Amino acid sequence: MFVAGIDIGSTITKIVISNGTEILASMATPTSAEHRRLAFRVMDDALASCFLSYNEIEYIVATGYGRINVPFADQQVTEITCHMRGINFLFPNVRTIIDIGGQDSKGIKVKDGKQVDFIMNDKCAAGTGRFFEQIADVLGVKLEDIGEMSLRSKNPASISSLCTVFAEQEALLRLSEGASIEDILAGIHKANASRIHSMIGKLKIEQDVAITGGGAKNLGLVRALEQRIGFPLVVPPEPLITGALGAALIARETATKLTPQQLKEKKAKRRLEAVTFFDDPKRGSEIVL
């Protein structure tokens, strides 16, 4: 049985196609305002990469910020449940999950394979991917380099503000005082780790703790968080796709509960076309593959 999970995040769209026991194809491409609508093209690419046709996929679960009204998905599930399922599949001993996404960060508590509590950041870029994008931009370095660079610091600069705008100002101030970019980055990572830690702390952190999402690819952030929390974090081999993986797992679980007739009826309703966020079917159908 082939199933798929699609995670339309604020920054990256991720797809996992699975045969129920292993990942056949996975894909992660940047989401932009327009690309988010065109997530069905990413779906098409992912299908092509594992030589499957759209109709061979028995069940598709959409998740993430853009999950609403995905015409080619059979079900929508929040990214909180999907990340939990993905991580639980990879690391059954994990009790606390930290997800650092493009525009939000979350904490999820797991018990016996079920989520028992969660928390999300509140209308603030601190502790999210966007924060690091801004800082990299201000300092003129590549986003993918900032983590490693921060680890080379011997004397982290003090960054007191966690507001993206003020932290930017503070970073520039430290720069003008002669601090090195490495030291500033180390300070920035430390400050964000502290922010994330105090948010997750409300859930009562229990081991093992996993980190996922784009933020897990930032080694500087992972180390800063480990230092703050006091023990090592579990990092999935590909942190971007745990939400899509969870969605695929839910897809499989749901599909096995349905009769072939029910699956057929579900499939008949699917349309491989643009995502319409505001329930405007006309707008979606203008785009042909």
Next chain:
Amino acid sequence: MSADNKKGLAKAQEIYNNRGKYARSLKEQGKKVFGYFCCYPPIELLTALDIIPVRILGDMDQPVTLADNYLPPVMCIFCRSAFDLGMKGKYDYFDGFVGAHACDGAERTSFIWTNYIKTPCNFHLDIPHTAHDAAVDFFREQLEYFQKELEKFAGRDITPDELRNATMAHNRQRALVREIYSLRKPDPPLISGTEMLTVLIATMGMSVHEGNLLLEEVIQEIKQRENVHEKKSRLMIWGSLIDNAAFTELIESSGLNIVIEDTAIGTRPFWHDIRDTENPLQGIAEHYLKEVLCPRTFRDSGKNYEHDSELRFGYLKDFAKHWKVNGVFANIIRNCDIHGYEVPVIKDYLNGLGIPVLVIEQDYSTASLESLRTRFQAFAETISS
């Protein structure tokens, strides 16, 4: 107005949508209308003088603009919104204003209301923050002042019988509201959280007698109609009030049925009756201080943390049991200190009973509601698994 031709839920909806218009139509009929803050001012005294009590609410649809010149933005946005509406003339039909030292936000707002919003009659009710006997005595005295002020306004005295009758009518209202709550015990409930909200807000803008008629109509209607609601996970709301149906609609379209709400537009004003005492003000004072359970009143704590939690929140355990609650949403309007302070202990207590809790601090704005959908859906997924 058109509400006259409607009955039950349709009438409640009509009045909910046009509170100001409805209150103005009452004035055209020669009625006196008083605005009051939160669920602490004893509206029985207003009813005794045939004055119609209208609960002052904010408006989640409208950005706060004028109020920012008078109240700091770090203050509870519900209070700021209500004051903003006052400044914009939305409550210019009030013949009187009853402010209250309910929480600090309501106290400040009440105080500057009397400075900047010119209502013919103003009263600031001093409500003590404990429920000890001395506090009850003090509050009863405050109610005497309140009564005298109202009598001065009306140009006549309230007889003990009038006050007793008014109290009985409000007790009847309390019983009717509790009856509707009991119709939310079945699964699915016979009335949604959104419908309940419109009914309660409608009754908080009309005379107690009309309100009781409306409640009777609603009870009859929801008992008779084909059940229109589907089964979903059952949610209890605790915390700051919700006064906009867009919020309850968001929650109920995210896989949850609201079955009970321990808030100021929920169980709190209705859960206990006022006792008939020799001096009617004694029973009224005791009821408001001891039985309206908003954390603005400090209650005697127990021997230790667990005992204290049990004494203060044991009633939530009963709600959860009888309304078969799957999870609790702790609603905190940003900067609502009194509810915010209780979050860690409420969460601990309910989690200890095996009840999951979703805490959201929100901005009291319909424009920012949609971003909360993921949390409600994820919570629904959590408690249904």
